[in-house]
Amino acid sequence: MPGTEQLEQVPFDPGARLPEVADVWWRTPVDTDRLAHIEWLSAAFTSVYVAPFFILGALLVTLEPLLAAVSLLCLVHAWVIPELFAYRGARVLAFEPGSAPRGVRGPGNKGLLADLLDRRPAAIEEATGAVVERGRLGVWVLAENGALLVRPGGRRVHAFCVAVKDPGLRRCDRIAHLLLALRQDETGFATVANHAFAGATWRLRRRLPPGRRAALKAAVSLSR
Amino acid sequence: MARLVRLDRSGNTELAAWSEGDPASFQEAAAVFREQLAGGYMGVAKLPDDTYEQVKELPAHVDLVMLRRPIAGG
Numbered sequence: 001m002p003g004t005e006q007l008e009q010v011p012f013d014p015g016a017r018l019p020e021v022a023d024v025w026w027r028t029p030v031d032t033d034r035l036a037h038i039e040w041l042s043a044a045f046t047s048v049y050v051a052p053f054f055i056l057g058a059l060l061v062t063l064e065p066l067l068a069a070v071s072l073l074c075l076v077h078a079w080v081i082p083e084l085f086a087y088r089g090a091r092v093l094a095f096e097p098g099s100a101p102r103g104v105r106g107p108g109n110k111g112l113l114a115d116l117l118d119r120r121p122a123a124i125e126e127a128t129g130a131v132v133e134r135g136r137l138g139v140w141v142l143a144e145n146g147a148l149l150v151r152p153g154g155r156r157v158h159a160f161c162v163a164v165k166d167p168g169l170r171r172c173d174r175i176a177h178l179l180l181a182l183r184q185d186e187t188g189f190a191t192v193a194n195h196a197f198a199g200a201t202w203r204l205r206r207r208l209p210p211g212r213r214a215a216l217k218a219a220v221s222l223s224r
Numbered sequence: 225m226a227r228l229v230r231l232d233r234s235g236n237t238e239l240a241a242w243s244e245g246d247p248a249s250f251q252e253a254a255a256v257f258r259e260q261l262a263g264g265y266m267g268v269a270k271l272p273d274d275t276y277e278q279v280k281e282l283p284a285h286v287d288l289v290m291l292r293r294p295i296a297g298g
Contacts, residue, residue, distance in 0.1 A: 016278055019266060020294050092298075111235035112290065145298055161298035166233075169293075173231050177292045180231075180268050183276040194297030 018181055018188030030190035032137060035149075035198075039156055042198040046082050053078035082203060089159030089197025090207035092146025093130060093215075096171070113176040130215035131175055132222065135186045139219040142182065143212070144174040147193065150201060154220035157201045162193035228253050228282070230260060230291040239291075242284075250284055257282040257289070265291035 021029075028034055057074035060067040110125075117125060125131050131142040138158075141148040149158040164177040182189045197204065205216055228240040239260070240253035257267060267279040270288040282289060 018295075019278065020296065023296070112229060112231055162295055163298045164293045164295050166293045168233050169231075170233070170235065173233075173235060176231055176236075178295060180276060180290060180292045181295045184268055184278055189295070192295060192297055 016185070018185040018192060020181070020192045021185075021188045024192055027191050029187050030137075030195075031187050035137060035151065035158060035190075038158070038195065038198050039151075042085075046085065046199070049081050050078045053081075082199065083207070085197055086199060086203040087207045089148075089157075089199070089204050090209075092159045092161050092196055093141065093143045093148060093208055093212045094145070095129070095209055095211065096144065110172045111170070111176060113172045113179070116176060116179055124215055124218050125175075128212050128215040129171065130212055131179055132215055132218050133179060133182060134222055135182065137186055137190065139223040140182060141212075141215045141219045142175055142178050144171045144178075146196070147178065147182075147189075148204070148216060148219065149190065150216070150219040150223045152223055154223040155201055156198065157204050157216075158190075158195065159197035159204065160190065160193035161196050162189070226253075226284075226287050226289070228257055228289050228291070230265065231293070236290075244284060250282070254282040257291075260291050264293070266294060268292055 017029075021027075030038075053074040057071040057078070060074070061071040110122075113125070113131070114122065117131065121132050129143065131140075133140045133142060135149075138149045138151045141150070145161065145163045147160045147162055149160065151157065162178060164174050166174075169177070178189075181192075201216070201220060205213060208216060225241045225243050227238055228242075230237045230239050240249075240256045242249040242253040244250075261267060261280070267282070268276050268290045269279045269283050269286045270276055270290070271286060279289065
């Protein structure tokens with residue numbers, strides 16, 4: 001075993017991928033280009049799902065004005081589909097059943113998470129149970145079972161399902177694990193996580209649990 | 225004193241501490257670190273510039289090394 005003088009040479013590996021990326025080797029690394037590609041694909045898919053209902057609604061009311069009610073149903077369908085996508089994305093920030101409501105979580109019970117956060121992120125975490133962290137790809141909102149990534153400008157958001165492989169951990173410790181992994185390798189973190197949604201921030205915000213919305217608002221503000 | 229901290233079910237547990245002038249304490253901490261890595265934890269060192277790096281050996285000249293569990297898509 002070498003002494004401390006020799007260990008000064010122990011090499012760090014700056015820019016190295018998260019080791020967990022090896023488990024998802026087939027995935028394309030999620031960098032800025034990949035995120036833009038996902039946003040484009042998501043918009044295209046949504047258009048493909050929604051456009052037929054718009055066309056059908058217009059066609060019906062053109063052929064027979066008495067079919068206006070059916071036409072309206074088509075428009076409702078066209079509205080509901082993107083809302084369902086947004087709901088799926090918002091669920092990554094859902095509170096777990098039985099988790100403490102806002103204001104009950106004690107400030108002295110955060111473990112290492114308290115040491116990892118500055119004052120403002122700590123205040124947001126105290127209020128919402130989610131951590132806001134600025135990264136290279138955008139501003140992240142981390143909760144115990146997932147994360148949102150608000151892209152620069154604040155208009156687009158991505159939702160990711162990601163968690164630590166130990167469900168017995170406390171909420172704060174699970175977020176601390178995620179935060180450490182994110183700070184280590186942002187692209188690796190986004191690659192390991194399962195992508196759940198990409199779309200408009202306003203649409204996702206409406207589907208978030210009310211207790212988490214302040215965290216998204218802070219992230220949007222930081223991203224501008 | 226530099227610290228080796230594990231994030232576990234009890235919050236965060238300080239497993240070892242060492243100082244640059246005390247090779248014995250460092251070697252003891254390095255042994256604990258290797259043992260934890262073998263148990264599935266991953267080492268993350270906080271560098272002086274506030275960045276975080278994966279480490280496979282315990283670095284002597286950092287103040288904080290943390291051990292975390294792997295993450296996965298949910």
